[in-house]
Every structure is written in C-alpha cells, then in structure tokens.
Amino acid sequence: MDTNPKTFIVLATYNEAANLKLLIPQLREIVPDGGVIVVDDNSPDGSPNLLREFAERDPHVVPIIRSGKLGYGSAVLTGFKKALELGADFVVTLDADFSHDPAAIPQLLAALQDADIALGSRYYQGVRVLNWHVSRLLLSLFANRYVRLILGIPVADATSGFRAYRRAAIEAILESRIDSQGYSFLVEILYRAYRKGMRLVEVPIIYSERREGQSKMSKGVIFEAMLRPWLLRFGRKG
Ligand SMILES: Nc1nc2c(ncn2[C@@H]2O[C@H](COP(=O)(O)OP(=O)(O)OP(=O)(O)O)[C@@H](O)[C@H]2O)c(=O)[nH]1
Numbered sequence: 112m113d114t115n116p117k118t119f120i121v122l123a124t125y126n127e128a129a130n131l132k133l134l135i136p137q138l139r140e141i142v143p144d145g146g147v148i149v150v151d152d153n154s155p156d157g158s159p160n161l162l163r164e165f166a167e168r169d170p171h172v173v174p175i176i177r178s179g180k181l182g183y184g185s186a187v188l189t190g191f192k193k194a195l196e197l198g199a200d201f202v203v204t205l206d207a208d209f210s211h212d213p214a215a216i217p218q219l220l221a222a223l224q225d226a227d228i229a230l231g232s233r234y235y236q237g238v239r240v241l242n243w244h245v246s247r248l249l250l251s252l253f254a255n256r257y258v259r260l261i262l263g264i265p266v267a268d269a270t271s272g273f274r275a276y277r278r279a280a281i282e283a284i285l286e287s288r289i290d291s292q293g294y295s296f297l298v299e300i301l302y303r304a305y306r307k308g309m310r311l312v313e314v315p316i317i318y319s320e321r322r323e324g325q326s327k328m329s330k331g332v333i334f335e336a337m338l339r340p341w342l343l344r345f346g347r348k349g
Pocket residue numbers: 122123124125126127150151152180181182183186205206207208210272320321325326327328
C-alpha cells in the first residue's frame with residue numbers, strides 16, 4: 112500500500128502560458144510524488160500545446176483542456192474532481208500568475224496538520240499586498256469585511272485563492288451545489304465547507320500583482336460579490 116500522502120496542485124488557467132513555463136517546474140519540485148493538474152480553457156496564447164508538451168515529458172503534469180472560457184470556479188471544481196480521482200490526500204490551489212509564491216506551499220500543507228482548509232491569507236495579522244493600486248486593495252479589504260459581517264466565516268481573507276485542502280474538505284465541497292462564478296466562488300466553497308464542520312486556519316502570505324498577462328476584474332464580478340453573501344446566508348443550507 113502507498114503510505115506517502117499524495118499532494119496535487121490544481122491550477123485554473125486562462126492565457127497564462129508565459130507564467131506556466133516557469134511555474135510548472137517549480138511546482139513539480141514541491142510535489143515530486145503528487146502532480147500538477149492544470150485546467151485550461153483553451154487559451155488562445157498557446158497554453159494547450161505547451162501543457163501537452165509538459166505532460167509528454169512528465170506524466171505527473173495533468174492538463175485538462177476545456178472547450179472555451181467557462182470560468183475560474185468551474186475550472187477549480189473540475190480540477191478537484193480530477194485530484195480525487197487520482198487519489199489526492201491534499202490539494203493546493205493557487206493563481207498561475209505568480210501572485211501566490213509557490214515557496215509558501217509547504218507552510219500551507221504543514222498547517223493542515225490541525226485543519227481541513229489552510230488559507231494563504233493576505234490580511235491575517237497585517238496587510239501584505241505588493242504593487243496593487245490602492246483602489247484594488249480597498250475593494251478587496253472591503254469585500255472581506257462585508258463577507259465576514261454577513262456570513263460570519265471566522266477568517267480575515269475569505270477571497271484568497273491560495274489554499275490547501277484535506278481530501279475530506281474537497282469531498283464536502285463537491286457534495287454541495289456551488290452556484291457562484293467570480294470571486295464569490297471562493298467565498299461560497301469556504302462557507303459550505305465551514306458549515307459542514309471543516310476546520311479553517313490562516314497562514315500569512317505575501318500577495319504580489321500578477322507578473323504577466325491581463326487582469327480579469329469586471330463589473331459583473333463585483334456585482335456578484337455584493338449579492339452572493341446574502342444569497343448564501345438566506346439560501347439553502349446544503
Ligand atoms: N480555466 C480558467 N481559468 C481562469 C479563468 N479566469 C481566470 N482564470 C485563472 O484563475 C487564476 C486567477 O485569475 P486572475 O485573472 O489572476 O484573477 P485576479 O488575480 O483576481 O486578477 P488579476 O491577476 O488582476 O488578473 C489565474 O490563474 C487565471 O489564469 C477562466 O475563465 N477559466
């Protein structure tokens with residue numbers, strides 16, 4: 112029997128080819144026994160071919176190329192399902208644009224000793240965000256205050272996409288129906304897992320503005336972020 116815990120990293124990507132070239136080799140060094148699952152939405156920047164090349168050289172790189180841009184949330188859920196299929200004990204998510212430093216992954220995994228979800232937190236014990244316009248930072252801080260007030264999830268950074276999950280937490284999330292797109296997705300899966308008794312812990316991380324490529328922030332995303340916490344609070348419990 113395989114007694115080594117298996118860790119899989121799940122990346123959702125859209126037009127991140129320049130970042131993936133550097134990121135995937137770094138991630139593979141961190142999870143030599145596990146793997147890197149990349150859910151790409153048929154990015155026009157050549158990511159699909161790049162990913163196929165990676166996978167040919169290294170079977171621990173697992174690309175899932177979807178037909179088109181279906182959104183961050185559903186990409187992460189697709190990656191979660193694949194990770195469970197491949198026998199993951201732990202799953203890590205991070206953005207593929209180097210906003211999240213892969214060097215912090217071992218700390219997140221270590222924090223799972225006493226928790227089911229470890230959040231890479233920008234706002235726990237201070238504010239650690241580099242090169243963000245102040246308006247973007249204020250929006251993010253406000254969003255977190257807002258979410259905490261409405262939903263009562265006891266964390267400072269419920270919208271961080273840099274997280275480590277135990278298998279049980281992934282199973283709890285996949286059992287729920289998740290409606291959110293955009294940033295609300297991260298809030299919704301955290302809320303549903305928390306309501307099912309999953310233990311949360313925060314690990315301080317430093318967040319940096321993306322290195323390459325373009326931002327996907329939009330008015331629709333902000334509107335959903337305002338509305339969704341109310342739907343979660345007063346909506347179905349499962
Ligand atoms: N598969 C997939 N991945 C996506 C989609 N939208 C965003 N992503 C990826 O999700 C991660 C987070 O998205 P970002 O665009 O970095 O979101 P952000 O950090 O809030 O915004 P910026 O970095 O300012 O653009 C990145 O790895 C993106 O490539 C999508 O529709 N489908």
